[in-house]
Amino acid sequence: MANQSRLSVYLVALGAFALGMASYVTAGLIPLIEGAFSVSAATAAQLVTAFTLAYGLGSPVVVALLPGTYQRLGLLLALAVFIVANIASALATSFISLALWRAVAGVGAGVYLAMGIAASAAITAEAHRGKAIAIIMGGMASGTVLGVPISLLLAERLGWESAMWLISALGLIAYAGLQVKLPALPSAPTLSLVRKLAILxxxxxxxxxxxxxxxxxxSLGMYTFIAPFMAAADSGTVRSITGYLWVWGIGGVLGSFLVGPLVDKFIGPVITLAIMLLLSIALISLPFAASIHPLLTLLPIAxxxxxxxxxQVPQNxxxxxxRQAHGDGNLAVALNESALYLGSAIGAASGGIVLALHLPASTLAVGAGAIAAIGAATQFIIMVRTR
Structure with a gap:
């Protein structure tokens, strides 16, 4: 990658770091927000719902409506909306206004990530696009794994608003850098909304x-239930899962960064097939590792x-x-992010049914592994039919 393009990709990744923090920090802030606004924990948790629903459902709509001739402006505007929404969240005087601003932040975040990935791909040589996307996804993963704990520590000392101020500050740094360093982006074909929706x-x-x-x-569905899975008698009755979550997160950061060069060297769909197979093996092996000793689960968790x-690197x-030649590359990435959030919700609901039926905790992991295996089979069929 040329120096200016590389710097722009890293600046987009910095914004993705802030996005990763914003996506997951609210769950950790629930006890503080609960006290600040005198609401129940269940009510405070709806802030997460507001952000994720707006991110997953609202961002594809906005991306579809954005004109292709203003790609650079759209990216910067989405990041500006994200920053303003987080500042407004820190200044919110009522729970309703906070919820509304978290929804606005969710839309800005989703649009920014989709356009940031597409912009980075546009200014990067095709031989290095996988690495560029990996840097951005690695930034988001790092924001989740490293940024969230840091912001929560800050919130415990200075109040929940400080986490929002930190996210806003990082976003502002990324915005200032992109305003100066992001080169002009090639205009996408001007398409009507009907033409853009042809991707469906x-x-x-x-x-x-x-x-x-x-x-x-x-993956995300099982992550929701890692605590009850590890707390089950068959898994060793683990009381604290903090270490296990750290291992999962660090594995995510490493995976996001390391997969980029592989995507650039090998056929993307082949990488996806290998990933889905490894995901299935990791999830199915969780109960077997836990039955021997809980610490052995660290390997499949990593x-x-x-x-x-x-x-998401080879997928995006x-x-x-x-789809870039069709003029709907941004929309394709936004829809992919929506698929992740929808899948997380379906996985969480399915796991809840498993627990409600009082099935063994191992059913959660084995069931998740089976779904990943179906995904691998689907990917194999795609490759065969495409070939």
Missing amino acids: RSPYAMAILAVSLLAAIA LWGAVGWAL NELVRT
Whole structure:
């Protein structure tokens, strides 16, 4: 990558770091927000719902409506909206206004990530696009794994608002850098909304999104229930899962960064197939490792985190590669992010049914592994039919 392009990609990744913090920090702030606004924990938790729903459902709509001739302006505007929404969240005087601003932040975050990935792909040589996307996804993973604990420590000392101020400050740094360093982006073809929505009739694009959906149901769905799984008698009755979550997160950061060069050297769909197979193996092996000793689960958990986060690099790269010429590459990436959030919700609901039926905790991991295996089979069918 040329120096200016490389710097722009890293600045986009810094914004993604702030985005990763904003996506997951609210869950940790619930006790503080609960006290600050005199609401119940269940009510405070709806802030997470507001952000994720707006991110997953609102951002594709906004991306679809944005004109292709203003790619650079759209990226900067989305980041500005994200920054303003987080500042407004820190200044919110009522819970309702806070919830509304978290929803606005969710839309800005989703649009920014989709356009940031597409912009980085546009200014990077095709031989290095996988690495560029990996840097951005690694930035988001790092924001989740490293940024969230730092912001929570800050919030415990200075109040929950300080976490929002930190996110806003990082976003401002990224915005200032991109305003100066981001080069002009090539204009996408001017398409009507109907033409853009033609992507929904593309069997190949829909198949890619289906694999992302299945991966999210398996990986993010199981992540929701890692605590009850490890607390089960068959898993060693682990009381504290903090260390296990750190291992999962660190694996995710490493996987996000390391997969980039592989995507640039090998065929993306092959990488996706390998990732889905490894994800299935990691999840299915969790109960067997736990039955021997809880610490042995650290190995499949690390692998699970690594491949779960790494998957979106080849997926987004393939979507950009195949849809950019049609003028809907940004929308394709936004839809892929929506598939992740929808898959997470489906996985959480499915796991809740498993617990409600009082099935063994191992059912959670084995079921998630089976869904990942279905995703691998789907990916194999895609490759065969495409070939």
